[in-house]
Amino acid sequence: MKNKDPKANFGIELDESIQIDGVSATATKFGESFRGIFRWQQSFFKLVWKQAIIYYIIYVSITLFYSFALDSGNQANFDAITSYLARYTSSLPVVLLLGFFTSTALNRWFSIMASMPGTNRPIALYVASLKEDAADGCARVDLYIRYVLLMWLLTFRIVCKPLRKRYPSLMSIQAAGFLRDHERLLLEKHKEQPGGSSKTFPLVVYDWLNILLRDTCQKGYFSVANDFGRNIDAIQVLKKGGGNVIKFASKNVPVALIQAVTLAIYCYGVVSVLSHQIEKHYLTSVLSGYFPLPYALPFFFYYAWLKVGRIAIDPFGSDEDDIDILNIFDCHINGAMRLRNCYGVKITIPSTDRSAFSLS
Structure with a gap:
């Protein structure tokens, strides 16, 4: 048997599991809370950047298609479709499913940690x-x-x-x-x-x-x-x-629950990317047509929430947030x-005057 990692902790087991590099445990100094926002490793941005690029390409493609490929009549039909989809965006039980799914996955994760x-x-x-x-x-x-x-x-x-x-x-x-x-x-x-x-x-x-x-x-x-x-x-x-x-x-977590919450998130993303309104005013049309921040933010927060739950389902995998x-x-x-090396070792106890003992 060899020591695989000489830098590994010799005393407290699982010590590194409670440390997050680059993120302050306290926020007593001004700006300390913002240090973790710009962290890339194990970050929200690393979870969603690929999907964000795909989302933006699809979103801008729809805007270009609406502006240059459709006549006024087809634009009116497109507006009617987007209005119809926008009414049902809030009816998807995304928060309910995500809350139940992530709480189940994280409770299971904590149970595994406590049992190790x-x-x-x-x-x-x-x-x-x-x-x-x-x-x-x-x-x-x-x-x-x-x-x-x-x-x-x-x-x-x-x-x-x-x-x-x-x-x-x-x-x-x-x-x-x-x-x-x-x-x-x-x-x-x-x-x-x-x-x-x-x-x-x-x-x-x-x-x-x-x-x-x-x-x-x-x-x-x-x-x-x-x-x-x-x-x-x-x-x-x-x-x-x-x-x-x-x-x-x-x-494991029931497959039906994973399928239901995943389907709800992706349906929400599809509906949000298709249901944005092309404003008639030039400034708002540019903002809403090419910068989908109001539509993309909810979807990507939900998607990151889903990814956290999926990571917690298999804590012994190879993801960055998995148990090492x-x-x-x-x-x-x-x-x-x-x-x-402690077996058979004896400690020499020196004779010390009680009044001379001190620690600092």
């Missing part, structure tokens, strides 16, 4: 529980760390495409150091059994962890008797968190290596 298990707690608990004078203590710590990381990796490979791309097979996982040859053969044999599949690989590793903890307890390597139960509880929490993530990721599972896994590796 960490590896630091079970590893730290095992390292702290194991006696320092255990004959094979270092080997047991290494084995336990590898099994915990392997269980986490196999769990999130089920739901995360970038992680499957980095580790496409058991051979690649073995090459990365998380598997041994005989362990890979056991997993492949399990897959061939009735009911076995790659989705149940984490449960096999969970069984290995239980066996390792039981063997550690039977040999009396735990500092106190209660450590066995505490370590069992820790890996059960890891197992439950991984199961919840798979459950939320596999039970690769970085999180690198943080778990770095944290595990740090905890591994």
